[in-house]
Amino acid sequence: MKADRLKHLGIINSPSLSKVAEELCCDTQAKACMYRECLSCKNKSLTQTTSTGIAGTEATWWYQWLTKKEDYEKEKDGKRQKITVTKTVKQRCEGSPEHLLEDFEREMKAKVCKHLFNIHHQYTQLQFLHRSLKEEEAILHIDYAENWQCKYAKEVQQVHFGASHRQTTLHNAVVYTTDCTLTFCALSPSMKHDPPAIWAQLEPVLQFLKENHPRIQKLFFISDGPTMQYRGKKNFYLLSTIPFQMGFTAVNWSFLEAGHGKGPADGVGATMKRTADSQVARGTDIPTAKALYDTLLPLTKVKLLYVEEDQINRVSTLLPKELTTIKGTLSIHQVVCTTPGIIHYRVLSCFCSREVICPCFLPSSTNIAPQVQPGRDVRTSEPTxxxxxxxxxxxxxxxxxxxxxxxxxxxxxxxxxxxxxxxxxxxxxxxxxxxxxxxxxxxxxxxxxxxxxxxxxxxxxxxxxxxxxxxxxxxxxxxxxxxxxxxxxxxxxxxxxx
The missing domain is CATH 2.30.30 (SH3 type barrels.)
Structure with missing residues (x-):
């Protein structure tokens, strides 16, 4: 919105952030330039299109998203109570064009250039992975769908309110091999979306691959990067243990850039929910996750899996009390594991070498296994x-x-x-x-x-x-x-x- 306003005022040439990045950087395809590490362009500024400059010009306005607190009064038991809530709103801001340009340029240099490079690089590398996939490799693109609310074909008004409707978790996977594409959807009554739930829902998928495609030895996961789900030490630990216990020899996990993690797995979840809604409209009651599984099973070619709460709890017991925390976890975009318990990680994905960990983007490594402190048994003792x-x-x-x-x-x-x-x-x-x-x-x-x-x-x-x-x-x-x-x-x- 700031770029649109600056373009309207004639201060910049284009509202396209990619075009603005080209003006700020020597090469938008170079990591050093886009990460503001290049000595030639790190201090480069935007060129104003106005010949007289903008200092001292009249104030202008622009829109931006802001999070703010708002107070309102609510009456309860005959008394007025003050309630504070937080809202994200699109707010009109006012200031000088000079201030607007400075603010916009600061955001471009601090975040946006890096963000644009990450988006392009991750998609480019994953396209290369798809094109160069080998017989012993499989790509698993995974994602959670928004929970589906169970429902009845006909229901009394009271059912609509409160917690009368249960929900079903849908975890979707699209698996690519050299000779076929497979789709999976794990349904569960559990509302957990943490690493133990993820791996309880992935285990049947991996078991299917092991039984039906035994030549596959290397797994390449693709997902978005929420820290409470995929990009965290608990998931790093489980990806470095469970696949190896099942007979796989290497695991490679790539995270898409924040806000750009949509993919084919989302289409699987949308298809399942649309099919379920269609059945309810035809008079079928689907009040539970198990009823959803039974209803969808004969109606779809997607491989459906039903995961009970007990299966998730079983995976939870595999997690140690203490795990190595990786500094800078939020900047990690690739994790590679070829030895159980030892992970290699870096800021961007690279697939130029499959047999060894290539030196691109300076990978680091760590032992993700628990580090036992003297005097404490990590299996039984919780930190105070x-x-x-x-x-x-x-x-x-x-x-x-x-x-x-x-x-x-x-x-x-x-x-x-x-x-x-x-x-x-x-x-x-x-x-x-x-x-x-x-x-x-x-x-x-x-x-x-x-x-x-x-x-x-x-x-x-x-x-x-x-x-x-x-x-x-x-x-x-x-x-x-x-x-x-x-x-x-x-x-x-x-x-x-x-």
Missing amino acids: AQEDVSHATSSSGCEGTLCPVDDITEDLVGKWCVITYDDDPYPGIIEDIEEGALEVNVMHNIGRNRFYWPRLEDKIWYTVDKVVTLIPPPEDVTQRHVQINPRVFTAVWEKINL
């Missing part, structure tokens, strides 16, 4: 909350009472932190992460160091600069109110008000 905070403090290299977030890793999920909003501190629990941002479920305040959980969840994405510190869980003050450790709170307050 204090140990969690101590570990976070030591790994972040912080001093004193504050522990800032220096690197976003999946280990942050579930930890307490303090975020700043309108120069006020709020404690909350980190619930999800992505590159450069954390989703935090935040408490509300009722005094300088008194906080409580609101009736409606205040869950919002915050950039790393808004996270002041990691903290131990707040201390109970009353049955509903808590406080941050006073020593920590004082340090937080001083930092915010510097």
Whole structure:
């Protein structure tokens, strides 16, 4: 939207981000240029099309997406209550054209050029993989579909509300070999979408390949990159163990760039849901995941699999309590494993060599197997909350009472932190992460160091600069109110008000 506005004002030549990247970089096909590492173009700026410049010109406006908090009052039991909610809105912003251009150029250099290169490179490499596929190799393009809501052909009004309808998880896979293309859809009543659920749903697919295509020894997975599903240490551990236990000799997993992970697997899920909706419209009741499986089985050529909750729980028991956390997990786009427990990873995918790990994009390696600490049995001992905070403090290299977030890793999920909003501190629990941002479920305040959980969840994405510190869980003050450790709170307050 900023590019469109700059083009409308005649400040840039094209609203196309690819065209803008060409102006900022020597070569848009070169990683060093697009990652702003090239000495020749890293400091290059956009050329203005206006001959007189834009400094001092009249103010303008543009649209951009913003996340903000809004307050409204709700009446309950005859009393008015103040409720705060978070919303993502398309907002009109005003400022000078000079400020708009500076903001746009800063975003292009910081994120967009890198993002555009990753998109193009990943798709190019995967096209090469498809064209050069060998007899002993198979490509598995996988993805979750949005859960399908079970339903009746006819139902009373009360069924429409509340939790009367169950849901079914659909995990889809399209498998490519040199002589055929296979489609799979795993149906499950479990709402879990974590690595144990993924591998419980993948095991029948791999078993089918082992029995019907025994020549396949190497697996190439393609997926998007959510950290709670595919791009995380639990999935790295399972991909380095389960396939080898089943007789495969190598696993190669590539992640598509964020926001660009759609593919043929999504079409499989859409077909299954459309077929199910068609059957309900014809008078068939489908109230459970098992009923959905039985209904679809005779109607589709897609290989259907039914996965019970117990199968997922069984895979969960394979996970150790402690796993090696890889720094920079969110920037990883390829993981390769040829030896159980040892993974190689890099920022971008490369398939120029299948027999050995090629040196392209400087791959690193690690032993993802659990690292046992003296005095603790990782099979039975859970780290305490204090140990969690101590570990976070030591790994972040912080001093004193504050522990800032220096690197976003999946280990942050579930930890307490303090975020700043309108120069006020709020404690909350980190619930999800992505590159450069954390989703935090935040408490509300009722005094300088008194906080409580609101009736409606205040869950919002915050950039790393808004996270002041990691903290131990707040201390109970009353049955509903808590406080941050006073020593920590004082340090937080001083930092915010510097």
